[in-house]
Amino acid sequence: MRLWNKNQEKLFFDKSKNFATYEQLFYRTDDGRYVSYWPKGYSGAKSTLQARNSLIGNYTEKWVCDLLNFMLDDEELFVIQQAQIPAIGITHRSPADIVISKANKKVLMPDEVKLIFEVKMSLVWNWQYDETTGHVREIGDYRTHQGRPSFTRSDSILKAIGKCIDIRVSNVRASKIPLIVLGNAPLSNGFCKKADYLKTSGIIQGFWSLNPFPLNHGNTRKRSHKNGFIRMDNVDELNMTLNQLFKQELNFFSGMESPQRLGQLIEIANREKTYQEKGLKFLNLLKGS
DNA sequence: GGATAATAGACATGCCGACC
């Protein structure tokens, strides 16, 4: 099993042509070519495809599910697509894209959830459909066309951040659940710092790109300073990073408190015996204050 | 130092499925 590459996108077209027309999958240029994105510099009449959006959303989400199912060797864990966790505000109205869960069902309790993935993936390369042969071939990476992969778009990233914060502030019971945003392109420059801060402050545990080689020529960013963004280069690396996250038993906490008040809480918590107990006591005091 | 290219960020679009 491989991470995201050109072949996954080719497969997307192969599968989609069963229930979508070529007019729904490709733009038609002035000179009669079928392309998946408007090439850079193209100045003819343009439109914006809409029918393709949900197809891509479903396909990428399903692809991630298959990847995780292949990867996870723990019999006790399940990959749930479109999961609901009503207790923390994730209802049928806007379910979580993908959840790794200890229970094999769509509606989950917070304690059953090991991790939540928000998937933000799109077509990265440009493709041309040849009417005569029926073949689809790659004609350039995202630097050669006008469409921008979602990880390079500020508004897409802001939306992902918003959704994660929405979960964080929904209920204390969400505080143990790590949140990961998955994409297939490098994170834009401006957001690397923010991704790092989101990670160190505990709101989002990472932005991971599952596309090792998004460009045909040239290198891309491997990671941000504090690993808020990471480009996964193979399935092993993804698996390892995921397992590390599971082992840590993280707790999200936040607040606005005076140094005095914090000092008091620390003193009380310090009466506990072990570091583990001291930590948990402190978190409880923080929540109660 | 000025011209040009690249990027960030705000805003707009139209399709879909869920729900009332």
Add this chain to the structure above:
DNA sequence: GGTCGGCATGTCTATTATCC
């Protein structure tokens, strides 16, 4: 049948980076 939120993609403009 109408509304609403989610989706990926496009346009536009101000700002920043790069080149000569």
